[in-house]
Amino acid sequence: MSRKILINDVTLRDGMHAIRHQYSKEQIAELTRVIDDSGADIIEATHGDGLGGSSIQYGFSKESEETIIRTTVENAKNAKVAVLLLPGIGVIDHLERAHEWGASVARVATHCTEADVSEQHIGKAAELGMDTVGFLMMSHRTSPENLLEEAKKMESYGAGTVYAVDSAGALTMDGVKERVSLLRNNLDQKTEVGFHGHNNLSLAVANSVVAIEEGANRIDSSLAGMGAGAGNTATEQLVAVLDRMGIDHNLDLYKTMDAAENLMKPMMERPVQIDRLSLTLGYTGVYSSFLLFAERAGKEYGVDPRDILTRIAEMGAVGGQEDWIVGVAQELAAGK
Template structure:
């Protein structure tokens, strides 16, 4: 079995869990410890990627330039990556990230909208970046449809394609079906990745299933830092991979210590499976909606779980956080 590449998302998806408020000092400290631990790629942008610091998605404490530059300056071995969601970030943002030293770009779209990624993937390839297709909310379509979208990204030049469980809604059978379909239908030269969320407590299990089916890039974060109930926790993932004798570059003790002594004290809200994060996985709602729904529920005096269920019924996808306020207002009016 191939050596597994670990893509750490503490400094990107982990931004969601603290409303994008990492300081420059925290970014530097986290980058250093992740780099020393042996992770292969450190992703560092606003939680919603390049261009994400905005009124709609929440302003980050530090500028995009500061986030990327600080990560690059403090990483001696790991590559620094960025996320780009077309419509939030643009190609000029990607060019600036590249100029700052980012060498990996993951171009992310909703699972049925890969066609909007063509120009951005091609731009990443032209810049000489490790260019990755990232199919979010992969539970929202069938494995057969998902692989057709993956083929589009492959045709645009992406050398790695990810099954992305943005809502933490995939069961192990769901994850297996999607990754195995990628393995069967995509080019043998195309690498397969998997990004888990832990809303149904399956982040580690699904990541291991993905590896069993041929995925060689796996996402994780210190202490599971991330949207919703968080991502697959890096220290837990590495412990399980060690038990299974899977090949990787990460030092277990170093990530254990970093999770307990560095990451957890930074958390403003525990990254855990509670009633709201569980509801994300149950309803299949995008994990970054959690804090928005929680705040709207408090403001309008409605149960945030009802907001999430209504949002799910409406078919909301990533980037439609602005629906939450309207839904909360509607539920409050219906309760009168």
């Protein structure tokens, strides 16, 4: 394979979910240095829910948005720094400030059927000269054909890369193959294709490899899989597989292994693993960041959090609707 795969590290963004957005400035600096030294091409750093996400709704981060971004920029000597923006949570002012603070990659995320809401934000990012990415979340919740139509919208708005995002870790390899191949074969050849996986069904690395085989050249990963639910594609595992397969990339295997083992794992408040709750996320197709919310609500109301997640799936909840969880827990408790 002649293509070089670019790795977008999400330890400092998706990983925020797994630590309740409580990375300290010192931890952000240290993680940035080791991720940068390992060879990651892009380091994404914001609140788990992106720019503007620090709130009562999603949880307050330990550090300010400015501190998170500036600290990452100051410590990344080679990698570009990315920010995530979900229209409605973040606004254009947030994007402009992030750019002023040194972020050079903008990833604009919408639900997989709602690309329309990203037009202004993608356009502004492109206008600012940022590496502009469209991020289609919960991609299992629509057909491959419809995902392509949404991707074309993002491309038309100015996105130079479009991602199929498995936010729930619910896609199997065939599902990834269908979606990524359609994107690669039908978007402009200058438009790059990316994949973001979660490991709720233990398929994150396999799905990432399938995405690469179908033409994706940007892959998201995190140290030790640090991220929502059962975590993201683990960088050190992905790099080992890519090396075995002879797929070209910029990361150093030993450095990613050491960073995951010596730095990331000791920071985890709750092991990022496939347990009964994260497996339920993948099985039912629920947004991965709902895990800790459901776990807390289950304890508070004395109900099984798996029942909460199953009901949330039946209701068709999408990212940003974490406030539904308490209501569902109350209803389940009342019906006991």
